[in-house]
């Protein structure tokens with residue numbers, strides 16, 4: 001579904017990605033693990049058209065997307081759920097979904113409201129919190145809302161940047177179940193995580209990114225038993 005070859009990203013003279021190759025298949029969860037500053041977010045930003053690409057190519061369903069604008073990439077069915085959730089904190093849960101809908105679906109009010117109801121069926125907690133300000137939700141609820149907003153346009157391919165960030169272990173398990181549910185509903189997911197154990201448990205295929213280069217790749221299970229991955233990312 002997604003094919004990345006020789007991808008380079010640079011911010012001025014700071015080279016964040018030094019030519020990476022990565023494949024993500026339809027119906028699968030692909031994970032990227034790596035420490036802070038490894039280039040995980042830059043990879044997702046490059047796919048969604050938000051990072052300065054200086055070399056290489058990204059193809060989505062056979063079409064080159066590394067040279068088209070972000071809004072055109074969204075229209076192909078790719079949604080990026082940003083690191084840090086980026087909700088409108090002083091707007092209600094419902095308004096966050098509506099605003100997400102307008103930017104992703106367009107101005108058709110009936111279609112947007114139908115998508116809001118569909119999302120509230122998917123995440124019943126959001127219906128219970130419908131009129132509550134997003135900033136007053138718990139961390140886990142905020143992550144659910146960020147995912148739900150990203151799903152308003154029913155994307156085929158979801159980019160998720162550190163959904164577990166700042167969440168307690170039990171809540172991380174709940175988010176992991178949600179990600180699996182999204183996969184089971186047929187979506188392809190590219191998941192970026194510092195919490196390697198969670199990501200490898202979910203991933204069909206995984207990549208280790210170090211200083212802007214892919215250093216190890218394999219199935220999630222293979223990486224979870226890899227001595228180097230264990231030592232560096234799974235706490236021995």
Ligand SMILES: Nc1ncnc2c1ncn2[C@@H]1O[C@H](COP(=O)(O)OP(=O)(O)O)[C@@H](O)[C@H]1O
Nearest residue numbers: 011014016034035036037038039040041042043
């Ligand atoms: N907007 C930016 N301007 C300059 N440097 C950046 C910018 N975004 C990221 N970087 C740098 O690029 C490298 C990779 O960052 P990032 O992709 O955010 O890594 P990760 O998500 O793995 O923590 C880091 O050295 C970071 O400081």
Ligand SMILES: [Mg+2]
Nearest residue numbers: 040041042083
């Ligand atoms: Mg990041």
